[in-house]
Amino acid sequence: MEKLPANTGWLWVKQGFALFRKQPAEVSTLFLCYMFLMLAIGIIPLIGQILPMLLVPLFSMSFMQACVNIEQGRKVYPNLLLSGFRSPAAGRLARLGALYLLAAIVAIAASALIDGGVFWEVMSGQKELDPQAVRDSGMSLAMLFSAVIYIPAAMAFWYAAPLIAWQRMGIAKALFFSFFAVYRARKAFLTYGLAWALIGVLTPALLSSVLSLLLPRAMVVMVVLLPLSLVMTVVMYCSFYPTYTQIFGRPEQAPVPALP
Numbered sequence: 001m002e003k004l005p006a007n008t009g010w011l012w013v014k015q016g017f018a019l020f021r022k023q024p025a026e027v028s029t030l031f032l033c034y035m036f037l038m039l040a041i042g043i044i045p046l047i048g049q050i051l052p053m054l055l056v057p058l059f060s061m062s063f064m065q066a067c068v069n070i071e072q073g074r075k076v077y078p079n080l081l082l083s084g085f086r087s088p089a090a091g092r093l094a095r096l097g098a099l100y101l102l103a104a105i106v107a108i109a110a111s112a113l114i115d116g117g118v119f120w121e122v123m124s125g126q127k128e129l130d131p132q133a134v135r136d137s138g139m140s141l142a143m144l145f146s147a148v149i150y151i152p153a154a155m156a157f158w159y160a161a162p163l164i165a166w167q168r169m170g171i172a173k174a175l176f177f178s179f180f181a182v183y184r185a186r187k188a189f190l191t192y193g194l195a196w197a198l199i200g201v202l203t204p205a206l207l208s209s210v211l212s213l214l215l216p217r218a219m220v221v222m223v224v225l226l227p228l229s230l231v232m233t234v235v236m237y238c239s240f241y242p243t244y245t246q247i248f249g250r251p252e253q254a255p256v257p258a259l260p
Contacts, residue, residue, distance in 0.1 A: 003184050003185070003187075004184075004185045004187070004188040004246065004247075005187065005188065006187040006188055006190065006191045007188075007191065008185070008188035008191070008192075008246065009187075009188040009189060009190065009191030009192030009193070009194075009195060010191055010192070010195055011242070012188070012192050012239050012242045012243050012246070013192065013195045013196065013199070013239055015238075015239065015241075015242035016235045016236065016237075016238040016239025016240075016241075016242065017235055017238075017239075019067055019070050019071070019238040019239075019241065019242075020231075020234060020235045020238045022070050023070050023075070023076050024231075024234075026066075026075060026076040026077070027063075027066055027070070027076050027234055027237075027238065028230065028231070028234050029076075029078060030062065030063070030066055030076055030077075030078055030080060030081060031063075031230070031233065031234045031237065032230075033078045033081050034059060034062070034081055037081070038052050041055075049125075050101060053097065053100055053101045053104060054094065054097035054098060054100070054101055055094075055097055056097055056100050057084070057093040057094070057096040057097050057100065057160070057161040057164075058084035058085055058090065058093045058094065058097065058161075059081065059084060060084070060161045060162075060240075061083055061084035061087060061093065061161055061162065061165050062080050062081045062082070062083050062084055063237045063238070063240065063241075064161075064162055064165075064240065064241055064244070065080055065083045066080050066238075067238055067240075067241035068241075068250075068251060070238075071241075071250075084161075084165070087165050089164045089165045089168065092164050092170070092171055093161060093164055093165065095171060096157075096160055096161060096164060096171055096174075099157075099171070099175075100157060103150065103153035103157070104150070106149070107146045107147075107149045107150035107153070108120055108123050108146050110145065110146060110149045111139075111142035111143065111145055111146040112142075113145070114138055114141050114142035114145050115138045115139050115141070115142035118139050118142065119139050119142040119143055119146065122139070152179070155178065155179045155182040155183060156175040156176075156178050156179040157175070157178065158178050158181075158182050158243075159174070159177065159178035159181055159182070159244060159247075159248065160174040160175050160178045161174075162244050162248075162251075163177055163178060163248070166251040167248070181247050181248070185246075185247065189243075192239075192243070196236060196239075199232065200232045200233075200236060204225060204228055204229065204232070207225075207228070208225055
């Protein structure tokens with residue numbers, strides 16, 4: 001694993017846009033199918049709130065495989081959404097999803113050190129989101145603290161699913177390689193994160209503010225913000241693939257790298 005320069009993060013964003021431009025309708029349809037499926041799962045009593053988190057690694061491979069198809073000139077169809085479930089590694093991907101859920105629970109529970117458990121109660125549905133309670137409890141700081149606590153887990157999970165599915169690694173080995181791959185490319189990932197904060201958050205917010213001066217806000221949301229948010233999210237999903245291939249190679253020829 002060689003160290004990557006900081007500007008590599010911006011190249012990943014550009015490559016995500018390039019992949020999206022080749023099949024924008026197809027990959028957007030795949031994402032919409034995913035969202036509708038998540039909404040359907042969400043209404044299942046008891047397990048509807050945790051099942052989407054458990055299935056994240058399985059569905060993440062759908063978008064990675066879609067990028068492979070785009071790169072190879074093959075069409076992306078909605079049936080790719082189940083490609084992770086058809087993988088020989090489906091069982092390991094499901095167990096990885098359980099670790100996703102556990103890491104999220106630990107990070108949110110840790111926020112109680114800051115706000116006395118308000119963020120935990122809101123996320124677990126025990127309390128309604130009240131703006132006054134948020135201000136009084138320091139919940140915003142608690143959310144930031146949870147995000148910081150979750151960073152090491154996010155580093156370990158970033159490449160874990162494709163390493164399990166494409167490199168046939170065990171869960172522990174995939175988490176290990178993922179963590180150190182992200183760590184060694186931390187400058188590139190910092191640029192990557194800042195680029196998406198600018199493109200995916202600040203730019204839509206600024207555009208919304210300007211257009212709201214000219215048009216009714218409801219029209220701005222429906223006509224501009226929702227389609228723009230959809231496109232930016234899909235492009236971000238497409239950009240995950242070049243972050244993988246830059247370090248581990250393309251799936252059909254990806255060797256397991258040696259750690260220094």
